[in-house]
Amino acid sequence: MAAAAASVEREAGRLTELDSAIGDADHGSNMQRGFAAVVTVLTTDEPATPGGVLVAAGRQLISTVGGASGPLYGSLLRRSGKALGDAPQVTVGELRTGLQAGVAAVAQLGGAGPGDKTMLDALVPAVEALGTSFEAAAAAAEDGALATVPLLAKKGRASYLGERSIGHQDPGATSSALLFAALAEVAK
Structure with a gap:
């Protein structure tokens, strides 16, 4: 989570720039605030298990990040953490x-x-590629984010723009790719 927070911190401006073209120009600042809060919570009260870390991080994102990103990223992490359960280590x-x-x-x-031009365009291929390696997952997420450029947004705020959403990279897919890149970096 610390590596993810550092990555979001570095790329917050780019995320906001992407969001300003097809959203409400707050994705970078929202993600930056949310992941900084996650690091604070995990430093203060460090869960003992990987699942516990993800549940706590997800809970913090839901309570800190506005718009759709908080509930979406929070749900991603919480549900993942709950699926991992109380195992002290996971494969x-x-x-x-x-x-x-x-x-x-x-x-x-x-x-x-x-x-649909959402974060799922990075998440789905990344999780699929995780069966190969962390590096493959990060590459798949990045490719998925880049592949959103020619898509017509069908969900989320960008969908309100219709055809004008074409030609812009989805900020949620981009931030999802950042998280997988951080995971691959830490896994090395």
Whole structure:
């Protein structure tokens, strides 16, 4: 979570720039505030298990981040953490299964799927590629985020723009790619 927070901190301006084209120009600052709060909470009261870390991080994002990002990222992390349970350590396969549950929660909450120009365009291929390696997951997430540029937004605030959403990279997919890049960095 600390690596994710550092990545979001570094890229907050770019996330806001992406969001200003097709959203309400607050994705970077919201994610920055949310992940800084996550680091504070985890430093103050460090959960003993990987699942506990994700549940606590998700809970903090829901309470700190405004707009749709808080509930979506919070649900991703909370559901993933709950799927991991109380195991003191998890395998990559168990993490992948937990993340699949988290991605399903995001899809259900947002009513979106791959190709709708949302964070799912990065999350779905990343979790699938996690079966290969952390690096493959990060690359798949980045490719998924870049692949949103030519898409017409079908869900979220960007969908209100209709055809004008085409040609812009989705900020949620981009921040999702940042999280997988941080995961790959830490896994090294």
